[in-house]
Amino acid sequence: MSSTVAVRCATASPEETQALAATIASHLTPGDLVLLSGDLGAGKTTFVQAVAAALGVNEPVTSPTFALAHHYLGKYELRHIDLYRLADPCEMLDYILEELESAIVLVEWGELLAAEFPEARLDVKLSFAENGPSSDANYRSIELVGTGSRWKSVLVAVETQK
């Protein structure tokens, strides 16, 4: 069983969420798998937009819900995938595993395939903060769960930078 490290963060605005995403992006390399989970509107696409920008992607990063997968090239190859529309997300599994050989892969609604994916990955769980000021809809609680030694060191670095 690989070791798992969890870091909890809270952000007060989309900009703060994007700053956190950029910090994580600075550690990403091809072969890294990042699963994003959270309700509609929690900020999954916002998070990926910041990762892409931090990696030097300068075209617009839009929601892949309809197209299922968007390809970008920045400092590295980047794949932005969304399982939201799929009744059987397993259909995307082979494609994702193949892309992981040469790209950084970020998967929205990735928890739908959690059991099928390699354990060595980063799970980003975004939620509307329950204990933030209830009057402010911009608060998010973000849990980062890394499994495997590589993610352990990344999360330690993220924690010191946050």
Place this chain on the structure above:
Amino acid sequence: MSHPSLVLGIETSCDETAASVVRDGTEILASVVSSQTHSQHGGVVPEVASRAHLEQLLPVIDETLREAKCRPQNLDAIAATTGPGLVGALLVGASAGKALSLAWDLPFVAVNHLHGHIYAAFLEEPDVAMPLVALLVSGGHTMLVEMRDHGDYKLLGQTRDDAAGEAFDKVARLLGLGYPGGPEIDRLATEGNPEAVRFPRPMLADGYDFSFSGLKTAVANHLKKHPNTSTQDVAASFQAAAVDVLVTKAVRAAQNTSTGSLVLAGGVAANSELRRRFAEAADDIGIAHFLPSRSMCTDNAAMIAAAGWQQLRIQGASPLNTAVDPSWGFAA
């Protein structure tokens, strides 16, 4: 220059397998659309979609030719969508189009799916005045395009996050409605008060780009705080906000360019409130407008045949080694 009249169109970019025979870019002799049921798959699945296209395409083409009372030797060209879309799905239609054009010795035309949506207008109204501004709104796209002449396009703006149709679908999901959500919201909105909730109009004052992600989040937040708001009121208020932004920007584009007409295109063009407001706004600024019939809003092959017919006249045939391009933009 030769003047081909009968074009067979093929469309498989997403989840519709479609073929059509169109005469002179305007007269539909047959148009067959076979949809992969959403209820079964909840959306397009790459593997499943390609397989289903493969199984359905030849029967769909046969049926189209039969309905058009047309034999292969009567055809003058074959036009197939080669992008944008799902790569596996595009490959099925494009490969079939190339193979048939080789077998039947006909010119092949590689058509951009987005151009096709605009040609839905020329199919039904050949005299649409150019330059025109098209508002193309669907599940995967939200764009404002200036078309100065056949084959001459300029992308004015597009969504920076979610497409308009996607926002309709996701808000429908938040409201516990079925998929696809657009028609459900359209229907419920007629029973609700569009001013019940003042949802944000993202980027309203800001150029030609769109953003619908924040509007979706605003609906999610509203439902968390006020779970008892009537579904009809939320649907109507959300739709009012989305339509406001779409129409305001289309009008702005029309006024800032030397536009002869305003054209609505894409699946969301079937939305009744968008049609009503779009027509009203065009009348207000004295610019002719065109609303496609509802069957021409969604993906079909007649629009591909129409676009292909015009493209063949202007640019000639496409090479048989033309590759599919899943992220083909508007530029030629």
